[in-house]
Amino acid sequence: MSDSSHKPPDQTPNPLLTEPEFVTPIDGAALTPHPPKGRRAAAAFIFFTVTLDMLALGMIAPVLPRLIESFLYGNTVDAAQMLGLFGTVFAFMQFFCSPILGSLSDRFGRRPIVLLSNFGLGFDYLLMAWAPALGWLFLGRVISGFTSSSIPTAMAYMADVTPRERRAAAFGMLSAAFGLGFVLGPAVGGLLGTVSPRLPFLVAGSLSLVNGLYGIFVLPESLSLENRSAFSWRRANPVGSLSLLRHGSMLPIAGLLLFGYIAQQSLLNVYVIYADYRYHWTDRTVGFSLAAIGICSAIYGALLVKPTVAKLGERGAVTLGLIGGAIGYSMFGLSRTGVLFWVGIPFLNMMSITWPAAQSILSHKTSPSEQGQLQGAINSLRGIAGLIGPGLFTYIFSKSIGADAVFRHPGAPFFAAAGMLLLALVLAQNSSTKGIAPSVS
Numbered sequence: 532m533s534d535s536s537h538k539p540p541d542q543t544p545n546p547l548l549t550e551p552e553f554v555t556p557i558d559g560a561a562l563t564p565h566p567p568k569g570r571r572a573a574a575a576f577i578f579f580t581v582t583l584d585m586l587a588l589g590m591i592a593p594v595l596p597r598l599i600e601s602f603l604y605g606n607t608v609d610a611a612q613m614l615g616l617f618g619t620v621f622a623f624m625q626f627f628c629s630p631i632l633g634s635l636s637d638r639f640g641r642r643p644i645v646l647l648s649n650f651g652l653g654f655d656y657l658l659m660a661w662a663p664a665l666g667w668l669f670l671g672r673v674i675s676g677f678t679s680s681s682i683p684t685a686m687a688y689m690a691d692v693t694p695r696e697r698r699a700a701a702f703g704m705l706s707a708a709f710g711l712g713f714v715l716g717p718a719v720g721g722l723l724g725t726v727s728p729r730l731p732f733l734v735a736g737s738l739s740l741v742n743g744l745y746g747i748f749v750l751p752e753s754l755s756l757e758n759r760s761a762f763s764w765r766r767a768n769p770v771g772s773l774s775l776l777r778h779g780s781m782l783p784i785a786g787l788l789l790f791g792y793i794a795q796q797s798l799l800n801v802y803v804i805y806a807d808y809r810y811h812w813t814d815r816t817v818g819f820s821l822a823a824i825g826i827c828s829a830i831y832g833a834l835l836v837k838p839t840v841a842k843l844g845e846r847g848a849v850t851l852g853l854i855g856g857a858i859g860y861s862m863f864g865l866s867r868t869g870v871l872f873w874v875g876i877p878f879l880n881m882m883s884i885t886w887p888a889a890q891s892i893l894s895h896k897t898s899p900s901e902q903g904q905l906q907g908a909i910n911s912l913r914g915i916a917g918l919i920g921p922g923l924f925t926y927i928f929s930k931s932i933g934a935d936a937v938f939r940h941p942g943a944p945f946f947a948a949a950g951m952l953l954l955a956l957v958l959a960q961n962s963s964t965k966g967i968a969p970s971v972s
Contacts, residue, residue: 574692574701576742576750577685580645581708583742584679587656587735589716594724594731601728602665613665617672618921624676626914630769633683633907637900638762641688642752649743651678656736660729683906690894690902691753698894699845702887703836710828710883717821760900769911776908781896784889787849787955789912791885794860794948794955796920798824801928801944808932809941810869820873827880836887846959848888853956855881860949864942882952924948 595617600610636644655678659671686705693701720731766775776785806812806820839848859879866872890909897905924944931943940946 573750576746577688578708581685581705582712583738585709585712586716589712590720590731590735593717593721594728598728621672621676622914622917626769626911628677629683629910630907633903634762634766636684636903637760640752640754641684642750644684646743646746648678649739653736653739656732660732683910686906687902688753695895699840699888699891700837702890703832706832706883706887707829710825714822714825758899766904773908775904783958783961784892787958788889790951790955792913792916793920794951796916797924797944797948800921801924823876827877828883831880831883836884839884845888845892849885849959852881852885853952857949857952860945864945
């Protein structure tokens, strides 16, 4: 399915549908299928920025519980409760701050937001490494929720510099960056944590600062002055930002993303405890399985998104990914041994095709001056999922294995996740890849 509008040479083009309205060149020249080296370097910088952000988050994941526990004199129960609070606050900051940074990038440009986030995240991790008390560590986690909310700006940058027919592939590469960071982060953090639980924070902070310094020299601005929009708190707050998704045919795509993000929370919150309860896996086996998920995600995002979209179109790619994801979650839930679970991983990771294709559809429906707000709204959907998912899936799991089990099957959380993807599939079939949302003033 083609998303482009083709007009005869002698007809006046519709400014809402022609390519220049959606692709903002860095230097005012039209983008070509093979951008100049400077632009390729900028895109590579954005890729590495997302990778380093995810790497840093992954690096601190294995050591943060230990560091919290050390402040609580080894009390594991209190540490678990505090870790849950840390996670909820981080998700709330993502939900609240993502649209703010996205809208600020629509007003002041992408470059300053991306660079300030790099430096802010770097100094924040150094603060957490130094934290002399639990309150300081908590403050650092709050700040990291704000500074890591620059991911939408990175997405908007890629939308600015990428022709619309190649945006799904560009978002796929950023999805690969997520997967790469997911694989490497916990492994590196675990190794560094054996030396000191504070060392991963020091390394993560240093990498962010070095990346920010490098970006000063290689990252040009992607959003031209004529395509910038005034900052408005009405649009920058989470509710106002999400209102952008109500326009045109964007709502079904936004709905399927929300269902998909909530389903993904089953992996983040019950995956480890499920594998331990049902398969009695060691930490090593769990780590290998998580690495396999991350590797598949990186491969699919980097290599399969572009040919799949070229063959099936964006909506077809979304549909394929949702079907694969539903099969994968079902296999997780049905597997009595770890064998079927491992076989389900490649199916589950077909969702890595869905995310960039759906984001590309939404970016086509949004004007250049609203790309930052759009990506902020998408990240707010992730924040909503982060607020809903942990409690939902842990509750389902507890009610599927205990003495008072409502549905006695430990795979119930993954069945629920598969059901959400089937609901998302219904929304996908009622969506359209054509049209553009009107500008929200």
